[in-house]
Every structure is written in structure tokens, then in C-alpha cells.
Amino acid sequence: MASLIDLNRQIAKLQKQADAIKNRERKSVIAQIRQAIADYELTAEDLFSPNGTPRRGRKPAADSQGSEDAAPRRRGRPVGSVSRKPVPIRYRDDEGNTWTGRGKQPNWLRAYLEAGHSIDEFRVDEEG
Known part of the structure; x- marks a missing residue:
């Protein structure tokens, strides 16, 4: 029966072999992909967007210029699209x-509290 140490050594040895094979094959795979990109005249948009459609939140390359009136976007949403209630001030x-x-x-506030004041002295009324 193999010990845990022996198994970990075998795992490390097999991982090194797998990494070596991956590195050997990587150059060939990259060359094949580059050839296919050249043959089919593919763009990054074609490769990284589902079904060749623009990814959410990104403008197509052709539209990226000249559309200054469009709202700036972050993570697919227009800036300011999430409205949040302002947090009421409780102490002043x-x-x-x-x-x-x-x-x-x-x-x-910490300085006042250290000087002996109570936090309730600074509490703001709920209505106003």
C-alpha cells in the first residue's frame, strides 16, 4: 500500500509530465489558431462574443468612434442606472x-466622545 508521501510524489511527477506535454503542444496549437484566424479573416469581436454579436457592455469596433452622445457604460449598464437612496445623516x-x-x-465624533460628551448630543432628529 502506497503512503500519502509516495502518492504526492507521483502526483507531482505526473503534473510535471502534463505541463511538459502542454508546453510542447502549445506552439503547434497557437500556430493552427493563427492560421485559421488569417484564413477566415476573424476579428477579436468574432472570437470573443457569442454568435459573433457584440458582448454586452461593449461597443462594436465600427461604432466606437463618433458616438459621443452615448452614455458611458460600466459592466453593461449605463452609469447612474442604479438609483440608490441617500443614507440619512444621523449625527451632526x-x-x-x-x-x-x-x-x-x-x-x-471620536474626539467629542473622548472629551466626555455623549453620542446622543449629536443625534439628528428623524423628521428634520
Whole structure:
């Protein structure tokens, strides 16, 4: 019965053999692909978009120039298409510093708390 160490050595040896075969065949495969691209006059758009149609969120190469009026896009959605509610301000001091209560306490609030103030002194009323 083989030990775990022996099996791991065999796995490592087989992985090295597989990598060597892959590297040997890689040049040949790349040459075949390049020849097919040249023979069929393929573009990156043809290769990397499903059924030869433009990928979502990307403009076709021909349309990429001259369409300045189009909205900028990120990840296939127009910028600003996701509307989020603004987070209400929950804490404010007399100098205009604010905090929504999310994330780390800001330095201005921490300084007040360390000076002995209560966080409730800075709480903003819910209605206004």
C-alpha cells in the first residue's frame, strides 16, 4: 500500500509530465489558431462574443468612434442606472460635520466622545 508521501510524489511527477506535454503542444496549437484566424479573416469581436454579436457592455469596433452622445457604460449598464437612496445623516455637530452612523466613527465624533460628551448630543432628529 502506497503512503500519502509516495502518492504526492507521483502526483507531482505526473503534473510535471502534463505541463511538459502542454508546453510542447502549445506552439503547434497557437500556430493552427493563427492560421485559421488569417484564413477566415476573424476579428477579436468574432472570437470573443457569442454568435459573433457584440458582448454586452461593449461597443462594436465600427461604432466606437463618433458616438459621443452615448452614455458611458460600466459592466453593461449605463452609469447612474442604479438609483440608490441617500443614507440619512444621523449625527451632526455645530461645525457642520456629519456622520450617517455607518462605518467607522469619524475623528470629530471620536474626539467629542473622548472629551466626555455623549453620542446622543449629536443625534439628528428623524423628521428634520
